[in-house]
Every structure is written in C-alpha cells, then in structure tokens.
Amino acid sequence: MKRRNLLATAAMGLMLASGAFAQGMDKVKACFVYVGPIGDGGWTFQHHDGAMQVKAAYGDKVEIQYQESVPEGADAERVLTQMALGGCNIIFTTSFGYMDATNAVAAKFPNVKFEHATGFKREHPNVSTYNARFYEGRAIQGHIAGKMTKTNKIGYIASFPIPEVIMGINSYYLHAKKVNPDVQLSVVWAFTWFDPAKEADSAKALIDQGVDVIAAHTDSTAPLAEAAKVEGVIGFGQASDMAAYKDGPRVTSIIDNWGPYYVKRVGALLDGTYEQIDAWEGIAGGEVLIGEITDKVPADVKAEAEAMRDAIAAGTYHPFTGPINKQDGSPWLAEGQTAPDGDLLGMNFYVEGITGEIPK
Amino acid sequence: MDFGGINPVILIATLMASAVPILLAALGETVVERAGVLNLGVEGMMIIGALGGFVVAVQTGSPVLGFLGGAVAGAALSLIFALLTQVFLANQVATGLALTLFGLGVSSLGGQGYNGIKPPPTGPLLPDALADLPVVGPILFGHDWVVYFSILMTAVLWWVLKATRVGLIIRAVGESHEAAHALGYKVNRIRLACIAFGGAMAGMGGAYVSLARVPQWVDGITAGAGWIALAIVVFASWKPWRVLIGAYLFGGITVLQLNLQVAGSAIPVEYLSMAPYLITILVLVIMSAGRKGKASGAPASLGQNFHASR
Structure with a gap:
C-alpha cells in the first residue's frame, strides 16, 4: 500500500514536472552525486561549492539534495534512480565513472534532466555533458615547472588513464619542455581519485627519486602535505585552491569553478530555456581559474605565466599548437595547427619525449 | 648504489615509516586474537584514532598528546565492541564489522570542520648529524619516535x-577459556583488557596516518589499512616478530611499486x-600449506564467546 502510494506520488510528481517544463518552473529540485566526501578539499569540495552557489542565487526557488562518496558502478545507478524517483528535476553526476549509469537511468526518466561531468555520452535528449578545459591550467603549471625545477625532474601523480588525465599530462610536459629542454617527466599512476595515504606515498616516491616539482591529478591535498616535508619541493593546488599550503609548497593552483555553470543550468530550467548541451569551457569561460601565483615563483616567471593565462583566455594561444609529434614519433599536429576538440576528448597517447606507457 | 634507478637505502x-600504521594495528590485534577474540573492527578503530x-x-599543539588521544579514541571505540561481545555475548564477526562501519561514519561526522588544517609536525627524533651518516643514517636514525616505538612494542x-x-x-x-576459567581467571575481564589494548594500538596506528604520514584530516583517510x-596477523601466525616482517613486507612492496613506476620500470x-x-x-x-595436519597457529578459542555458566 505504502509502496504503491510512493510510486503514485512519484509518477504524479513527474507528470507535474513534465507539464511545467515548457513554460519554466516555480521551483527546481537540483540533485548532486559526488564521488568523494565534500571534505576532500579538492574535486568534490568544488562541486559542492557550486551547488551552494546555486542555492545562494535562487534561494527558496531551488532545493538542493546531494549524496557523497557514491561508488562509480552499480551503486551509482541505484542512487540516481532513487533521486529521480524522489522528485529531482535535474541531476548532476560529477565524475567520469558515472557516465553509463547516467545514460541508463536517463532512459527511464525522460522528464528528469541529467548533467554528466567530464563525459562524452549523450545517448538521450535529456542528457547533457559538461567539462572544463583543465589542460589550459596544466599548460601554465608546466611552464612554471620547467622554469622552477633544479633537478630537471618533474612529476605527475595521475589517477586513471582517461583522456582528461592524459590531456593534462601532455599539456604539462609540453610546456615544461618548451622552456627547459632537459626536463624529464615521471608519471605515477595511483589508480584512485581519492586515497590520501596512497597519494602521499606517490609523492614521496617521486621526491625520493629527485623530482622537485609535483603536479597531482588526484583529489586530496596529501601530495602537497608530503611536498611540504622536504625543502625545495613545490607543487600545485588541484581542483581547489588549497590555499592552506600557500606558505609551503603550493605555488599556484587550478581551481574548478563549477558554480557559474550550475547557476546557469538551473536558471535555464527555472525560466524554461533549458536545452541539451555539450559544454566545455576553460579559462575564458571562467570555469577554470588559476589560483594566485605565490612569491616563491620569480617575478619574470610569474609574469610569463600570467601572460600565458591571459593569452589563453583571449583565445590567442592554444596549449596544443603544432608542431607536436606523438610518442612514437608520428606527427600529430602540423606547424601552427591547433588540436581539434575531438582529438583531445579521445586522447589516448603521450606526446613525443614522455617515457613510459599509458596503462591500458 | 642504485638498482634500476632506486636507492635501496631510501x-x-x-x-x-609507511609500515607503522599497519604494524601498530596488527600488533594490537595479535594480542586481542591471542586472548581468543576476533575483532574485525580494526579499520573503524584506526580511523577513529x-x-x-x-x-x-590540533587543539593542544602537541603531536605526542595527539598520539595519546588517538590511542584513547581507539580504545574507547573498542570498549563498545567489548561491551557487546563480552557482556551481551553478541557475535564477534558481525559486531566487528559493524564497528568498522560505525567508526567510518562517526569519524566522517566528527571530522567536519577539520579539513584543510595542518597538524603540528612530528619530526625526526634524533639529531640530523646522526641521520646524515651514510647508509645507516637514514635507516636507523632518521625516523620520528613512533617508528622506534612500533619496533619497541614488537619486542x-x-x-x-x-x-x-x-x-x-x-x-x-585464548587457547581454552574453559580451562582458564576453571583455574580461576576472569576470562571476560582479561579479554576486555586485551580488546582495549588492541583498540589503543589501532588508534595510534590511525593517528600516525593523520599526524605523520599524510599530516591532515580527510574522510576515509585510513583507506583499508585495517583490513x-x-x-x-594471520600471515604472521599470531607471532609479534612475524607481524613486523609482514608489515614491512607489505609496506615495502607498496613503496617499491610506486618507486618502480617513477623509475620507469617496464x-x-x-x-x-x-x-x-x-x-x-x-x-x-x-604459510598455511607449509604445516600439513598441524594447526595454523590460531588460538583454539578464537572467535568463541565465553559465559561462566558453570
């Protein structure tokens, strides 16, 4: 009896919601699925910050619901189904691994809008994808890394071998190499988004082998905490500003600023202008912010880095501008050619000069 | 003296250092299991610690007090387990698993507001002059006090x-609670004390993760070290020195695999x-195949509850 009531209410809710789409809505329930805890100080923290910006922008007209530490896999599908049944109008799934679950659940709930972060599958009209051009920030980090390293060894703590991460590695390396031809890059694959102890161990392994500039693609602040233990090692804030390490190893950061996008999308749902999109904004769109460059960086390097940031923002410089060869020496981009988005989103190769192989 | 780009001394x-959390927790669990109690809540006690x-x-500014606090927190959580299994005679396996889940949840709740804070540093114990000696310096003299404490505790x-x-x-x-009871020992009280000790050791192990190894608090920081x-403990067949070997072996391979990656191993x-x-x-x-017919070294009363009905 109760179960039937629940389903009936849910169905009614959906019908009401669908009726309201065309002419906008009075109230939107926006739901968020997080891959880690809000307190990770990085990736999930920033998504939640975006959710809070939505709340601040629309007040009573929006209701926020979220669930933390949802595993990528079968659990995600359960959580999404529950959220859709629970009256969510728009659901943001904030990790690459939710891609298939998002599309599967979206098929069952055509009136609920789904927004999947960093993915590329939009199998149904109610699925949009959004991403940020993190590789633009990596270019700036690479420039600083190439200028600042004294051992000519730079490191990258990678999470999973997906295009987004490989893009970051390539961009980081290319720009370090450009200003320092002797630079060598070591990549450690941690195979986790969030495991502070393992991230710290990865950083330590890099430092033990003489690496003195560490970039991380994992979510916690552990690599910076590890770098702080050794004099002369620098690192970058990842996903969040990680300003607590400003006095220590953090020289700048890539900040994922999801707020404006979330506010825009929920707003579109409220006023009835919502459409399926594939958003990929970068520094220019304000989705990627470059955190304050500290005084540890010499003034001239800082000025160059800021000039590069501004050039990328203005659209006059693309971090992947030819000539660039693939790792095996075959040409990828010709002189002056910039990388098409399709190549970037499917990137599965290192550029020339990086040693080691990408795990399959 | 490098092998394939890896310096064996470092x-x-x-x-x-990386083996300390599992070493401390495993030593505590060894005592608990030697007393005949199977506490699967190590992960929960570690994260609470x-x-x-x-x-x-963070509150006192003293890392040493921090480790004590971790031990107290771990012991306090283990007392819940002790109460349930020793007084109410609940199933030890189920209670232990519940303790882990409970510990993870409580730590996540209690840790709100402690993200992004840096704890006071736990530095090397001995003067740099000793640690700078070639080869023996980094291995024998370059550690913080908890590393020495963990080895001391093994002994x-x-x-x-x-x-x-x-x-x-x-x-x-642990071997025969009936016999021990017949001799006049208070079985449940002794077990309770052992459980509290195990909790304190696991708590200290956990505190090492958040105070020395990662130095910060984030949710889920122990990430399965308790398991x-x-x-x-089983690997070591319930013997302290073998626990040390097991912990170093595991810690060693974990560190080695990361170093091999950095060194560009094929x-x-x-x-x-x-x-x-x-x-x-x-x-x-x-280990278990090597002793045909003989018991694996497990305490005979492991996992069995005791009630003094006779």
Whole structure:
C-alpha cells in the first residue's frame, strides 16, 4: 500500500514536472552525486561549492539534495534512480565513472534532466555533458615547472588513464619542455581519485627519486602535505585552491569553478530555456581559474605565466599548437595547427619525449 | 648504489615509516586474537584514532598528546565492541564489522570542520648529524619516535606473550577459556583488557596516518589499512616478530611499486599496483600449506564467546 502510494506520488510528481517544463518552473529540485566526501578539499569540495552557489542565487526557488562518496558502478545507478524517483528535476553526476549509469537511468526518466561531468555520452535528449578545459591550467603549471625545477625532474601523480588525465599530462610536459629542454617527466599512476595515504606515498616516491616539482591529478591535498616535508619541493593546488599550503609548497593552483555553470543550468530550467548541451569551457569561460601565483615563483616567471593565462583566455594561444609529434614519433599536429576538440576528448597517447606507457 | 634507478637505502627508510600504521594495528590485534577474540573492527578503530589524534594534536599543539588521544579514541571505540561481545555475548564477526562501519561514519561526522588544517609536525627524533651518516643514517636514525616505538612494542609484546605470567594468562584464555576459567581467571575481564589494548594500538596506528604520514584530516583517510592489518596477523601466525616482517613486507612492496613506476620500470602498472595484495595472498597460502595436519597457529578459542555458566 505504502509502496504503491510512493510510486503514485512519484509518477504524479513527474507528470507535474513534465507539464511545467515548457513554460519554466516555480521551483527546481537540483540533485548532486559526488564521488568523494565534500571534505576532500579538492574535486568534490568544488562541486559542492557550486551547488551552494546555486542555492545562494535562487534561494527558496531551488532545493538542493546531494549524496557523497557514491561508488562509480552499480551503486551509482541505484542512487540516481532513487533521486529521480524522489522528485529531482535535474541531476548532476560529477565524475567520469558515472557516465553509463547516467545514460541508463536517463532512459527511464525522460522528464528528469541529467548533467554528466567530464563525459562524452549523450545517448538521450535529456542528457547533457559538461567539462572544463583543465589542460589550459596544466599548460601554465608546466611552464612554471620547467622554469622552477633544479633537478630537471618533474612529476605527475595521475589517477586513471582517461583522456582528461592524459590531456593534462601532455599539456604539462609540453610546456615544461618548451622552456627547459632537459626536463624529464615521471608519471605515477595511483589508480584512485581519492586515497590520501596512497597519494602521499606517490609523492614521496617521486621526491625520493629527485623530482622537485609535483603536479597531482588526484583529489586530496596529501601530495602537497608530503611536498611540504622536504625543502625545495613545490607543487600545485588541484581542483581547489588549497590555499592552506600557500606558505609551503603550493605555488599556484587550478581551481574548478563549477558554480557559474550550475547557476546557469538551473536558471535555464527555472525560466524554461533549458536545452541539451555539450559544454566545455576553460579559462575564458571562467570555469577554470588559476589560483594566485605565490612569491616563491620569480617575478619574470610569474609574469610569463600570467601572460600565458591571459593569452589563453583571449583565445590567442592554444596549449596544443603544432608542431607536436606523438610518442612514437608520428606527427600529430602540423606547424601552427591547433588540436581539434575531438582529438583531445579521445586522447589516448603521450606526446613525443614522455617515457613510459599509458596503462591500458 | 642504485638498482634500476632506486636507492635501496631510501627505500628501506621509507618502508619502515609507511609500515607503522599497519604494524601498530596488527600488533594490537595479535594480542586481542591471542586472548581468543576476533575483532574485525580494526579499520573503524584506526580511523577513529586518526580523527581523535588529529583533533587532540590540533587543539593542544602537541603531536605526542595527539598520539595519546588517538590511542584513547581507539580504545574507547573498542570498549563498545567489548561491551557487546563480552557482556551481551553478541557475535564477534558481525559486531566487528559493524564497528568498522560505525567508526567510518562517526569519524566522517566528527571530522567536519577539520579539513584543510595542518597538524603540528612530528619530526625526526634524533639529531640530523646522526641521520646524515651514510647508509645507516637514514635507516636507523632518521625516523620520528613512533617508528622506534612500533619496533619497541614488537619486542615488548614478544617478550610479554612468551616469557611472562601475563602472557601465559592471555594465551590460556585464548587457547581454552574453559580451562582458564576453571583455574580461576576472569576470562571476560582479561579479554576486555586485551580488546582495549588492541583498540589503543589501532588508534595510534590511525593517528600516525593523520599526524605523520599524510599530516591532515580527510574522510576515509585510513583507506583499508585495517583490513591489511587483520590479514597480517594471520600471515604472521599470531607471532609479534612475524607481524613486523609482514608489515614491512607489505609496506615495502607498496613503496617499491610506486618507486618502480617513477623509475620507469617496464613492468605494466597494473601488475605493480596489485603486487602488494597478490604477494600477501601468496604468502598466506604458502604459510598455511607449509604445516600439513598441524594447526595454523590460531588460538583454539578464537572467535568463541565465553559465559561462566558453570
């Protein structure tokens, strides 16, 4: 009896919601699925910050619901189904691994809008994808890394071998190499988004082998905490500003600023202008912010880095501008050619000069 | 003196530090299991210790008090387990698993507001002059005090369990609680004390993660170390020195696989990543296959509740 009531209410809710789409809505329930805890100080923290910006922008007209530490896999599908049944109008799934679950659940709930972060599958009209051009920030980090390293060894703590991460590695390396031809890059694959102890161990392994500039693609602040233990090692804030390490190893950061996008999308749902999109904004769109460059960086390097940031923002410089060869020496981009988005989103190769192989 | 780009001296020094959390927790669990109690809540006690230690260290500014706080927090959580299993005679396996889930949840709740704070540093114990000696310096003299404490505890527990009256009583309770009861020992009280000790050790191990190894608080910081500690106790057939070897082996392979990656080893990353777990399983199999017919060294009353009905 109760179960039937629940389903009936849910169905009614959906019908009401669908009726309201065309002419906008009075109230939107926006739901968020997080891959880690809000307190990770990085990736999930920033998504939640975006959710809070939505709340601040629309007040009573929006209701926020979220669930933390949802595993990528079968659990995600359960959580999404529950959220859709629970009256969510728009659901943001904030990790690459939710891609298939998002599309599967979206098929069952055509009136609920789904927004999947960093993915590329939009199998149904109610699925949009959004991403940020993190590789633009990596270019700036690479420039600083190439200028600042004294051992000519730079490191990258990678999470999973997906295009987004490989893009970051390539961009980081290319720009370090450009200003320092002797630079060598070591990549450690941690195979986790969030495991502070393992991230710290990865950083330590890099430092033990003489690496003195560490970039991380994992979510916690552990690599910076590890770098702080050794004099002369620098690192970058990842996903969040990680300003607590400003006095220590953090020289700048890539900040994922999801707020404006979330506010825009929920707003579109409220006023009835919502459409399926594939958003990929970068520094220019304000989705990627470059955190304050500290005084540890010499003034001239800082000025160059800021000039590069501004050039990328203005659209006059693309971090992947030819000539660039693939790792095996075959040409990828010709002189002056910039990388098409399709190549970037499917990137599965290192550029020339990086040693080691990408795990399959 | 490099092998394939890896400096063995630094490797050994690093593995000694990275093994401390699992070593401490496994030593505590060894005593608990020697007394006949199977507490699967090690992971929960570790993470509560990690949070408790972090909070105390941040509030007081003293890392040493932090480790004490971690021990107290771990022991306090283990007392819930002791109450349920020793007084209410609840199933030990189920209660232990529940303790882990409970600990993870409580630590996540209690840790709100402690993100992004840096705890007071736990530095090396001995002067730099000693640590700068070639080869022996980094391995023997370059550590913080907890590393030495963990080795000391191994020796102390070995001695206590092997050669003292207290050790004999603990072992008697674990091997045959009926016999120990008949001799007049308060089985449940002795077990309670052992559980609290195990909780304190796990809590200290957890505090080492949040105060020294990662130095910060984040949710889920122990990331499964408690389960490894449980496996190492079996691996070590309930003997303290073998616990040390097991913890160093596991810590060593974990550190080695990361170093191999950095050094650009030709072995695919996936194999390196699974190596620590694979070798743990392999050694477990070899250890148990090596003693045909004989007991695996497990205390005879392990996991059985005792009630003094006669």
